Amino acid sequence: MYDIVCGMKLGDKPTFKGLHKRKTYCFCTKDCQSEFKKNPKKFIEGTPVVELKNVYKEFDLGRVKVPVLHDLSLKIWEGDFVALMGVSGSGKSTAMNIMGLLDDVTKGKVYIDGKETSKMGSNELAGLRNEKIGFVFQQFNLLGALNCRDNISLPFFFKKKSSKLEQNGNLDKLINNVGLKDRVEHKPLEMSGGEQQRAAIARALVDEPELVIADEPTGNLDSKTGKMIMDEFRKLNDKGKTLIVVTHDSNIANAAKRVLHLKDGRLISNHNNHKK
Amino acid sequence: MIGKFFVLSFRNLRHRNVRSWLTVLGIIVGVALIVSLVSLGKGLENGISQQLKMFGGDLLTIMPGEETDPLLGILGGDTIRDRDVDLLNDVSGVNLVVPFDMVYYQVEFKGEINATMIHGSPIEESKELYTENRGLGMEAGKWPERETTNELVLGYKIAKSQFRDEVFVGDEIRIKGKDFKVVGILKEIGSAEDDNAVYISLYNLRRITGRQGTVKMVLVRIAPGYDQNKVAEDIKFILRQERGSADFTVLTSEKTQAIVGDILGAIQLSVLFIAIFAILVGAIGVMNTMYTSVLERRREIGIMKAIGATDTDIMDIFIIESGVIGLIGGTIGIAIGLSLAKIAEIAAVKAGVKFLEVYISVQFILGVLAFAFLLGIISGVLPARQAARLKPAEALRYE
Numbered sequence: 001m002y003d004i005v006c007g008m009k010l011g012d013k014p015t016f017k018g019l020h021k022r023k024t025y026c027f028c029t030k031d032c033q034s035e036f037k038k039n040p041k042k043f044i045e046g047t048p049v050v051e052l053k054n055v056y057k058e059f060d061l062g063r064v065k066v067p068v069l070h071d072l073s074l075k076i077w078e079g080d081f082v083a084l085m086g087v088s089g090s091g092k093s094t095a096m097n098i099m100g101l102l103d104d105v106t107k108g109k110v111y112i113d114g115k116e117t118s119k120m121g122s123n124e125l126a127g128l129r130n131e132k133i134g135f136v137f138q139q140f141n142l143l144g145a146l147n148c149r150d151n152i153s154l155p156f157f158f159k160k161k162s163s164k165l166e167q168n169g170n171l172d173k174l175i176n177n178v179g180l181k182d183r184v185e186h187k188p189l190e191m192s193g194g195e196q197q198r199a200a201i202a203r204a205l206v207d208e209p210e211l212v213i214a215d216e217p218t219g220n221l222d223s224k225t226g227k228m229i230m231d232e233f234r235k236l237n238d239k240g241k242t243l244i245v246v247t248h249d250s251n252i253a254n255a256a257k258r259v260l261h262l263k264d265g266r267l268i269s270n271h272n273n274h275k276k
Numbered sequence: 277m278i279g280k281f282f283v284l285s286f287r288n289l290r291h292r293n294v295r296s297w298l299t300v301l302g303i304i305v306g307v308a309l310i311v312s313l314v315s316l317g318k319g320l321e322n323g324i325s326q327q328l329k330m331f332g333g334d335l336l337t338i339m340p341g342e343e344t345d346p347l348l349g350i351l352g353g354d355t356i357r358d359r360d361v362d363l364l365n366d367v368s369g370v371n372l373v374v375p376f377d378m379v380y381y382q383v384e385f386k387g388e389i390n391a392t393m394i395h396g397s398p399i400e401e402s403k404e405l406y407t408e409n410r411g412l413g414m415e416a417g418k419w420p421e422r423e424t425t426n427e428l429v430l431g432y433k434i435a436k437s438q439f440r441d442e443v444f445v446g447d448e449i450r451i452k453g454k455d456f457k458v459v460g461i462l463k464e465i466g467s468a469e470d471d472n473a474v475y476i477s478l479y480n481l482r483r484i485t486g487r488q489g490t491v492k493m494v495l496v497r498i499a500p501g502y503d504q505n506k507v508a509e510d511i512k513f514i515l516r517q518e519r520g521s522a523d524f525t526v527l528t529s530e531k532t533q534a535i536v537g538d539i540l541g542a543i544q545l546s547v548l549f550i551a552i553f554a555i556l557v558g559a560i561g562v563m564n565t566m567y568t569s570v571l572e573r574r575r576e577i578g579i580m581k582a583i584g585a586t587d588t589d590i591m592d593i594f595i596i597e598s599g600v601i602g603l604i605g606g607t608i609g610i611a612i613g614l615s616l617a618k619i620a621e622i623a624a625v626k627a628g629v630k631f632l633e634v635y636i637s638v639q640f641i642l643g644v645l646a647f648a649f650l651l652g653i654i655s656g657v658l659p660a661r662q663a664a665r666l667k668p669a670e671a672l673r674y675e
Contacts, residue, residue, distance in 0.1 A: 103669035130584020145291035
């Protein structure tokens, strides 16, 4: 069923994740082979970037408790481009916040790269967000007091040690890539919506996170700019970035590889858009 | 990282320019008040100490009225009698006794009338006291030769600027219908009262006032080698016996300095309370601004937390912002406070008060600056805590 390639060991999970697309595995020892026979799914699937397991979330509004997510389980793999869809009130933003470690769960578990996050303190979660997750919001959410360049490099303000991008001095390259070379000194109020969203995308990528979560990234943009932004997302995914885009726009969903539908806080469908 | 937070804080404050400056204004007012009042107060204390030192540690002042309220005694019309003054010469350790009387009368020069203080004291004794103990010299002329001649000496200011025309040695001054010749003009002393006074013999003052047998004050000089406190006690004993009661005050230079120090201290304390109150109001202003800032910037806080700011990072940012407000307010407040104090000093000199000198100390300035910065930080702690505790998702939802 699978080709065997020599030279790799059981612990090389990241490499397994990369190879599983080609359904090629290497087992140097008999232990590896017997592990694979016992649980082939573990080797084939690898570790999800994000996993929700039986997540239940309710908002406590004092006299009233409002349930939003019911027994939600899903996995997002490396290299995925997932559109999370649903009507208003379906729980998609809440699910996004939970996956992005911006909110906690009432019940259930959340894993990032296989690490369970429920017992982590707020500072540890902040560190994970800084290291592994980039956010793009519908309202751009740039800081008004800072110019374009400072907004893009904002994640570095909170980094305990400098990132690869900072070390390599690639910030300018990233700014060029998003076409904002002439806007670096401008404040958000002096930029168009499209420019602000590109700055937000650059900010999300500046520290080379594994996962980018976008909440209605084209919601406040005209169709032309929106298409441009989605093209940027496709390029990112082509380079191997994992993307989760929350949207109610079917055009955006069509650009994604996988679509998850939420309704009344439950996952009602999970289908691939196309096979790669 | 803290350096980057300072940059972020400065940019946030500049972005909200008007509000930031209004908040800083509260701190400026409080700090300016403290700096100007303390600089002037300390300067005044130093100046008065110097003035008192001019009298020397070998002078005692005897005034009517109980020790708790000597001024009341003078104002109430109490006096020291000539009999009391005569007894003082016999006290061991006393080598000069100078009785003084004073009255506020109209003085006429070339048809122009001004009211001023007239000091009367025996010419020979007071000449010795003024020149040897107080080091007062003549701007022009000399002291009168005899007690009974119609001659007088003018203070510096009354000669130069009290009248339309300047008064010179040789001019005539009329007091209560009697003409006196100006034989001397004193050098500027630096005290408005002294520089605006007229100095005549006790004999002449008594002729003008009709008061005989009493004076308002006596200055006693102690001989070298005698303890001023011991001599003061001896004087008190003799006067109590003579007068039959302790309705007089004997002030040593130490006691005078202490009384002045107490009065100045009380005044300084009162105004310092006002200044501290002003700065506390400023600090409350900072706290109010920071609370409003946290409320308005909830979404911003959510963004920073989403990007990876920890609770401590958020707290640091807001505390640094409020500290910077305190620091800027403190710096400007110090500059304004010192300027105000200097203006007051210049105005005082123009008014004839030479001994008011602004006191500036580097430690005091640095201390005030540190205090203002710390006050800013403390004012920002509670709002910063509130900001730090916000959950990212909740903060991002804020409109």
